[in-house]
Amino acid sequence: MTKDRIAKISLYAVLCAGLLVVVGPFVWMLLSSFKPESEIRSVPPTWWPSTWTFANYRDLFDRLDFPQYFANSAIVAVLVTLGNLLFCSLLGYALAKLDFPGRKALFLTVLGMLMVPGMVTFVPQFVLVSNLGLANSYAGLVLPFLAGPFGVFLMRQFLLAIPDDLIEAARVDGAGEWRIFWRVVLPLCKPALATLGILTFLSSWNNFLWPLVVATTDDKYTLPVALALYAIGQNRIYYGLLLAGAVVVVVPVLIVFLALQRHFMRGIATTGLK
Amino acid sequence: MLFLVFALLPVLASLIMSVTDMRATDLRTPLSVNFVGLDNFTRLFSDDLFLRSALNTLVFVVVGVPLTIVAALAAANGLNSGLIRFRAVFRVGFYLPVVTSIVAIAVIWRFLLDPEAGLVDNLLALVGIDGPNWLGDTRTSLASIIVMAAWRNFGSLMVIFLAALQGIPNDLYEAATLDGAGRWAQFRRITLPLMRPALLFGAVITGIGYLQLFEEPLVMTQGGPLSSTLSVSYHIYNQFGFGNYGYAAAASYVLFVAIVALSVLQFRLLGSRDD
Numbered sequence: 001m002t003k004d005r006i007a008k009i010s011l012y013a014v015l016c017a018g019l020l021v022v023v024g025p026f027v028w029m030l031l032s033s034f035k036p037e038s039e040i041r042s043v044p045p046t047w048w049p050s051t052w053t054f055a056n057y058r059d060l061f062d063r064l065d066f067p068q069y070f071a072n073s074a075i076v077a078v079l080v081t082l083g084n085l086l087f088c089s090l091l092g093y094a095l096a097k098l099d100f101p102g103r104k105a106l107f108l109t110v111l112g113m114l115m116v117p118g119m120v121t122f123v124p125q126f127v128l129v130s131n132l133g134l135a136n137s138y139a140g141l142v143l144p145f146l147a148g149p150f151g152v153f154l155m156r157q158f159l160l161a162i163p164d165d166l167i168e169a170a171r172v173d174g175a176g177e178w179r180i181f182w183r184v185v186l187p188l189c190k191p192a193l194a195t196l197g198i199l200t201f202l203s204s205w206n207n208f209l210w211p212l213v214v215a216t217t218d219d220k221y222t223l224p225v226a227l228a229l230y231a232i233g234q235n236r237i238y239y240g241l242l243l244a245g246a247v248v249v250v251v252p253v254l255i256v257f258l259a260l261q262r263h264f265m266r267g268i269a270t271t272g273l274k
Numbered sequence: 275m276l277f278l279v280f281a282l283l284p285v286l287a288s289l290i291m292s293v294t295d296m297r298a299t300d301l302r303t304p305l306s307v308n309f310v311g312l313d314n315f316t317r318l319f320s321d322d323l324f325l326r327s328a329l330n331t332l333v334f335v336v337v338g339v340p341l342t343i344v345a346a347l348a349a350a351n352g353l354n355s356g357l358i359r360f361r362a363v364f365r366v367g368f369y370l371p372v373v374t375s376i377v378a379i380a381v382i383w384r385f386l387l388d389p390e391a392g393l394v395d396n397l398l399a400l401v402g403i404d405g406p407n408w409l410g411d412t413r414t415s416l417a418s419i420i421v422m423a424a425w426r427n428f429g430s431l432m433v434i435f436l437a438a439l440q441g442i443p444n445d446l447y448e449a450a451t452l453d454g455a456g457r458w459a460q461f462r463r464i465t466l467p468l469m470r471p472a473l474l475f476g477a478v479i480t481g482i483g484y485l486q487l488f489e490e491p492l493v494m495t496q497g498g499p500l501s502s503t504l505s506v507s508y509h510i511y512n513q514f515g516f517g518n519y520g521y522a523a524a525a526s527y528v529l530f531v532a533i534v535a536l537s538v539l540q541f542r543l544l545g546s547r548d549d
Contacts (some may be wrong), residue, residue, distance in 0.1 A: 015352050019367045022425065028393060029382045040414055041391045045401070101367065116285055117486050117533060119507045120526045123519055124287035127296075127304055206375040208489055213514070225375040231381055231493050239385050246378040257373045 026250070033057070033243040040239045056244035064241070066248060069226040074178060076141050076211070076222060077204040083146030085193055091147065091183055092155025097167060107156070113149040120208050126213055136216045145204060151196050156193035159185070174217040195263045201251055223249045292524035298517030314524035324525060326501050327509040334420055334505065335484045335536070342424040342480050343473065346431035351461070353432075354439045365436070369429040376426070380493035383422050384409065387494075409495050412502040419490050419503055427483070428541070438472035439465070474540060481536045485529065506532075510535045 032040055033056055035049040094100070095107050126135075127142055134140035162185070170180045186193075207263040211222045212229075221229070227245045231237070291311050292314055294307040315389045349368055353361050370377060386393050387408040395405030408418040443467065466473075488507035491497050497504035497512075506529050513522040 011352060013353065015349075015364055018349065018352075019364060022429070023367050023370060025375075025382050025386055028386070032385070043390060043395060044396050045391060045412070058285060059524055062283075113285075115482065115533065115537070117482070117530065119486055119488070119510055120288050120530045121284035122385075123283040123514055123523045123526065124291055126514075127291075127519070128284070130301055131304065202373055206373075208375070208377055209511075216426070224375050227381060228377045228489070228493050231384070237384075239388075241382050241392065243385060246381045249378040250374045253374055257370070258366070261369075264535075 001244035015089050018172035026254075029246055029250070030244050033240065033247050035240065037238060037240045040243075044103050056240040059241055060248065064212065064226070064230065064245075065218065066223075066245070067224070069221050069223045070248065072138075072141075072215075072220060073205055073222040073224075075138060077201050079138075079142045080145045080204040081197050081201045083142070084151045085197055086150060088151030088155045088196060089159075089186065089189060089193065090181070091152045093181060095156045097222070098164075109150045110152050110156075114153065122209060122213055125210075129214060133179075135214060136220050138220070140214045141211055141220070143220070145207070148200075151200060154196055155189070155192060158189060162188055181265065191263075194260075198256065198260050198263050202256065205253060278325060288523045288526060291520050292527050294520045296520040296523075298519065300519070314521050315528070317521065318525055318528060322508055323501060323504065324506070327441070327504045327506045330416060330502070330504055331487060331506045333416060334423070334487050335481055338420045338423050338484050339477060339480050340433060341353065341420065342428050343476055345424055345428040346435055346476065347499055348433035348475075349428060349432045350439055351465070353436060365433065365485060368432055369424040372429045374488040377493055379422070379426055380490050383418075384494045410499055412499050415495055415499060415502045419487075419494065423484065424489070427480060431480065434476055435472055438469050444467050477540050478537050482499065484535050485533050485536065 031047070031049060033113050034054070035046070036051060036053050036055060039046060039050060047137050091110075095103060095110070129135055129140045129144070132140075134143065166184060166188075167180055175183070206224060207222070208224045208228065211220075211225045215221050215225055225247075227242070227249055230245065231242055293309060293311060295310045295313075296304065296307040300307050344492075349364075354363055359476070385391070387395075389395055389405070389407040389410065392408075394408070398405040406414050408414050446464050447460055450464060455463065486507050487505040488511065491503040491505055491508050492511075495503045497508050506525065510522050510525045513525060
């Protein structure tokens with residue numbers, strides 16, 4: 001009995017220490033973002049801010065145009081999410097339930113594309129988008145991400161489990177393909193759509209390489225791009241400003257994640273991917 | 275169609291571009307570039323910076339992937355072993371860094387590792403250790419980024435491993451206990467073999483992700499000091515920035531081939547050995 005107790009207590013201790021190491025930096029970021037720069041730089045550091053200040057946030061909004069970056073990130077993420085919900089469910093439906101020549105080849109292509117990293121495709125994509133006249137525009141930021149192999153795969157896997165009889169019954173009743181898709185298939189997909197929507201929104205919000213390449217002027221930067229360029233563009237680092245910026249990037253995501261984390265875990269369970 | 279245009283086309287276009295001398299000035303007339311055969315590739319392998327970045331990336335993967343897997347395995351086992359209360363809290367907590375922007379995390383860690391104001395060195399000072407300038411010293415810069423990456427990514431593997439652990443029937447452990455097998459023996463003889471598919475999967479996706487290391491060195495070290503944290507992706511991005519599109523495309527294809535090769539290798543090494 002006592003041996004079990006000791007084992008249990010030490011397990012808790014190790015897990016709590018782990019939790020501290022993982023969550024601690026976020027707490028530290030939040031606390032430090034409310035300190036004046038001089039206090040951030042003081043040695044030894046203060047844990048709790050001795051003077052609370054919003055100066056870092058004021059600077060973000062007055063000097064650095066963060067509202068614009070925030071709006072850009074939100075616009076891009078919403079459009080990309082809507083696009084994925086529509087196109088991935090359409091393509092996933094076709095791959096799971098419709099019979100057409102080349103279906104297998106198309107599915108294998110989708111699977112193969114899961115492995116292709118953004119680093120391989122961004123140069124030609126940039127050339128393409130530039131020649132379409134879309135460089136440094138919202139269209140250029142959004143268009144390449146409207147559908148992705150991951151979303152198609154997720155929707156296909158989910159749709160496979162929906163019984164064919166339902167679709168057949170609708171067909172017998174005389175419903176057209178579009179009507180079947182909108183009225184029968186999509187309502188059944190709600191859980192998968194929720195998972196896909198959240199995952200897509202977050203990956204778009206955090207996306208970095210493509211907006212870094214495509215957005216060339218200040219007014220099209222997304223939050224991560226603005227933060228990274230500010231972090232590497234300065235000779236003297238103002239941690240207060242950087243940390244406040246990081247808070248603005250991280251906190252919306254954390255709220256979404258904590259509120260909807262059940263969908264995340266299910267998304268990972270159904271596809272094995274994040 | 276849109277999907278194919280934006281997804282498949284660039285894969286082929288990248289291959290084609292890699293055998294041309296395309297530069298930023300050819301952006302408007304991409305069809306008028308010259309075919310240069312494998313010149314870009316031969317140049318790559320005599321480019322000291324590329325070789326350096328390849329070595330750094332290799333070290334990052336070879337050290338970082340096992341480190342991440344061990345951390346994830348330890349966390350998953352900890353959460354799975356009879357501890358029922360607060361499991362959700364730990365799981366969500368450990369998963370937190372996975373969903374946050376790498377750029378923001380790199381900013382936080384740059385601050386934590388600052389030699390003067392950073393929390394890490396100040397904590398070390400409390401126990402009398404004079405902490406190094408983590409990101410500013412060639413001996414510790416890459417190691418710091420490896421540890422940070424493991425810190426950020428182990429949560430996602432933990433969730434996958436946890437699901438795999440919960441799929442192992444309890445009778446196996448009970449039978450092993452009756453046979454007098456200790457905890458460590460049970461872990462080695464039952465848990466690890468039965469988790470092999472999950473481990474393989476974890477190793478492959480982590481390897482693919484780590485081969486593309488980019489944001490961390492960009493934000494934290496700009497590839498320095500002395501290129502000690504320059505990664506292949508970062509090098510590609512720099513070459514793109516200099517306008518050397520053909521050259522960047524060639525380098526990106528080498529990276530792509532490396533990703534495919536690593537995945538195949540891991541399937542061979544960790545894949546089912548019994549059939």
